[in-house]
Amino acid sequence: MTNLREIHGLAALDKMFASARAQGRAAFLPYFPIGYPTYQESLAAVEAIADEGADGFEIGIPFSDPIADGPTIQAATQVALENGMTVQKCLDAVRTLRAKGISQPMLMMGYANPLVAYGTDQFVRDARAAGADGLIVPDLPPEEAAMFADSCAREGMALVFFLAPTSNDRRIAMAAEHATGFIYVVSLTGITGARAQLPTYLTDFIARLRSRTDKPLVLGFGISTPEHARQVSELMDGFIVGSALVRAGGESVAAVRGLAGSLCEAIRG
Amino acid sequence: MTELYIRRDLTDLPDARGYFGEFGGRFVPETIIPALDELEGAYADAIADPSFHDELAHLQRSYTGRPTPVSYARRLSERLGGAQIYLKREDLAHTGAHKINNALGQGLLAKRMGKRRIIAETGAGQHGVGTATAMALLGLECHVYMGTVDIKRQQPNVFRMKLLGAEVIPVTSGSRTLKDAINEAMRDWVTNVETTFYLLGSALGPHPYPMMVRDFQSVIGVEAREQIQEMAGQLPDACIACVGGGSNAIGMFHAFRDDEGTELIGVEAGGHGIESREHAARFADLDISRPGILHGTRSYVMQDDDGQIMETHSISAGLDYPSVGPEHAHLRQMERAFYTMATDEEALEAFQVLSKTEGIIPALESSHALAEAIKRAPTMPRDSVLLVNLSGRGDKDLDTVIGVLGS
Numbered sequence: 001m002t003n004l005r006e007i008h009g010l011a012a013l014d015k016m017f018a019s020a021r022a023q024g025r026a027a028f029l030p031y032f033p034i035g036y037p038t039y040q041e042s043l044a045a046v047e048a049i050a051d052e053g054a055d056g057f058e059i060g061i062p063f064s065d066p067i068a069d070g071p072t073i074q075a076a077t078q079v080a081l082e083n084g085m086t087v088q089k090c091l092d093a094v095r096t097l098r099a100k101g102i103s104q105p106m107l108m109m110g111y112a113n114p115l116v117a118y119g120t121d122q123f124v125r126d127a128r129a130a131g132a133d134g135l136i137v138p139d140l141p142p143e144e145a146a147m148f149a150d151s152c153a154r155e156g157m158a159l160v161f162f163l164a165p166t167s168n169d170r171r172i173a174m175a176a177e178h179a180t181g182f183i184y185v186v187s188l189t190g191i192t193g194a195r196a197q198l199p200t201y202l203t204d205f206i207a208r209l210r211s212r213t214d215k216p217l218v219l220g221f222g223i224s225t226p227e228h229a230r231q232v233s234e235l236m237d238g239f240i241v242g243s244a245l246v247r248a249g250g251e252s253v254a255a256v257r258g259l260a261g262s263l264c265e266a267i268r269g
Numbered sequence: 270m271t272e273l274y275i276r277r278d279l280t281d282l283p284d285a286r287g288y289f290g291e292f293g294g295r296f297v298p299e300t301i302i303p304a305l306d307e308l309e310g311a312y313a314d315a316i317a318d319p320s321f322h323d324e325l326a327h328l329q330r331s332y333t334g335r336p337t338p339v340s341y342a343r344r345l346s347e348r349l350g351g352a353q354i355y356l357k358r359e360d361l362a363h364t365g366a367h368k369i370n371n372a373l374g375q376g377l378l379a380k381r382m383g384k385r386r387i388i389a390e391t392g393a394g395q396h397g398v399g400t401a402t403a404m405a406l407l408g409l410e411c412h413v414y415m416g417t418v419d420i421k422r423q424q425p426n427v428f429r430m431k432l433l434g435a436e437v438i439p440v441t442s443g444s445r446t447l448k449d450a451i452n453e454a455m456r457d458w459v460t461n462v463e464t465t466f467y468l469l470g471s472a473l474g475p476h477p478y479p480m481m482v483r484d485f486q487s488v489i490g491v492e493a494r495e496q497i498q499e500m501a502g503q504l505p506d507a508c509i510a511c512v513g514g515g516s517n518a519i520g521m522f523h524a525f526r527d528d529e530g531t532e533l534i535g536v537e538a539g540g541h542g543i544e545s546r547e548h549a550a551r552f553a554d555l556d557i558s559r560p561g562i563l564h565g566t567r568s569y570v571m572q573d574d575d576g577q578i579m580e581t582h583s584i585s586a587g588l589d590y591p592s593v594g595p596e597h598a599h600l601r602q603m604e605r606a607f608y609t610m611a612t613d614e615e616a617l618e619a620f621q622v623l624s625k626t627e628g629i630i631p632a633l634e635s636s637h638a639l640a641e642a643i644k645r646a647p648t649m650p651r652d653s654v655l656l657v658n659l660s661g662r663g664d665k666d667l668d669t670v671i672g673v674l675g676s
Binding site: 166 | 286294295296297298299300301302303304306442443448449452455456459462463561562563564565570572574575576577578
């Protein structure tokens with residue numbers, strides 16, 4: 001089957017953010033690693049989340065040494081590797097998901113080394129051909145990204161960069177200039193437990209970013225409950241849920257569906 | 270004796286982006302980039318400040334016991350019947366290894382930056398001990414990440430670190446060795462970057478670490494170059510050092526980089542032999558080792574076809590690492606340094622030979638460098654000179670050696 005989507009890459013992401021904005025909410029961009037707990041179940045998990053109404057996806061490519069991930073995702077991606085996952089199989093997964101009719105934007109998320117080993121130009125071309133819309137590499141700051149930037153531009157694929165509350169004005173300007181699709185905002189420490197409101201350092205940081213860029217801002221920082229989702233939905237253009245969905249994935253596809261459903265409901269009110 | 274404890278020339282690499290030719294750089298999460306910028310700035314500021322040099326020089330003399338001597342290995346040289354072998358005695362530095370040079374340098378820098386929480390990784394435990402020691406001296410809080418495999422094979426060092434007031438945090442992920450300890454230390458740094466100084470122990474990781482660690486270790490070569498000329502009346506025909514991440518080797522090589530007559534030889538861990546695939550010889554087994562990205566730097570990395578990092582093997586924990594400092598990759602590419610390997614068995618043999626002929630029990634890491642000297646010396650004329658960096662003492666390895674050889 002071919003991919004029946006009419007728009008791809010950056011245009012698909014732009015449309016996704018515009019549509020969420022029109023509904024007065026943030027886009028929900030869940031992360032799920034391919035191959036956890038098994039290859040088939042990971043595809044079923046992504047399908048279930050798509051059914052529940054996620055706006056887009058980060059499709060995780062496992063790596064043996066994920067320095068930016070906490071214990072939940074480390075353990076899950078380790079299982080995925082033991083299940084024989086490769087970069088190629090992750091691209092196959094995207095192709096399969098597109099064939100099953102999933103039309104939301106998908107970004108490939110993986111550490112630099114496996115992509116370098118695959119060949120960066122080749123990876124971007126193959127990811128685009130499989131139906132992916134962009135690329136997120138957590139250990140690739142803008143100054144090292146030349147190896148991906150040209151091919152992403154050529155293929156119309158998003159190349160997302162990160163900002164953190166530690167980022168100074170120079171870093172903010174660099175990400176604002178080079179990121180395409182959106183900017184991934186991470187915080188130093190996750191929110192734990194329900195809070196009445198977001199920490200002020202975060203709202204201040206977002207305000208600082210808004211004054212310097214009009215690129216969409218997507219937050220990823222331990223958002224795990226519908227209450228968190230409601231709070232960030234007011235502040236952000238999008239948000240990512242990773243570990244909580246992966247934990248649910250360790251239980252069952254039904255648990256993933258349940259959590260994704262409650263998160264979607266929270267932001268759609 | 271020289272007063273220079275940090276050797277730096279304007280022409281030295283890396284470039285402004287932290288590259289040694291095509292190796293190096295900064296492949297790390299954005300969260301820690303500002304911390305690397307801050308570190309780079311603070312380091313540049315420190316080495317431009319004579320009082321920083323004075324303070325480090327004072328500690329290196331009065332605390333570490335520098336300069337460490339060079340010893341002529343008379344009986345070993347006679348037995349081999351070729352080149353005269355000289356040993357740079359980093360095993361005589363306080364804590365018993367060269368790691369203290371870098372730990373004191375970075376420790377002083379951390380203090381200058383006002384960071385009071387220090388984290389470090391350790392493989393053999395020598396960097397952990399060096400860091401714990403320096404932090405006890407400087408009054409800073411110290412947490413050391415160490416893989417559980419290494420904890421098991423380096424018990425005496427684990428106890429030393431605890432005695433010195435450091436917390437040893439066991440790492441159970443991945444291969445549970447040095448690489449995983451670095452992963453955990455980086456995760457800690459990502460989370461606690463505002464309060465924490467990451468005291469990285471080898472000449473690897475993101476810029477400025479490979480440069481900074483080299484600079485703090487360059488005292489080895491600066492001293493040795495002067496000492497060998499006094500003792501042997503000439504520069505060495507070759508300098509030999511073991512290479513895990515490569516800090517003792519780069520510290521030795523740096524001072525000799527312009528001495529065209531001096532061959533620079535790095536010795537990697539050949540483990541059970543190249544064919545076994547159980548080794549850490551990143552430059553010797555190009556079927557499974559090629560340029561890649563690990564722990565924030567571009568260098569040679571042992572990896573499978575899919576770019577997943579491979580588990581390595583060496584009898585010496587300090588060499589058991591799947592990548593190598595980027596400057597070594599560059600020196601090899603430029604053909605300025607030559608890299609070879611010694612197997613576990615050859616290192617164990619060298620360990621025993623030096624103990625019996627010279628009364629020096631070397632670290633298993635350093636025994637790899639000795640193994641190369643033992644191979645090479647008989648093929649060289651008697652008036653030639655080999656300088657071996659004896660990077661550490663072997664007491665920490667007795668359990669391992671007893672396990673293999675029996676008591």
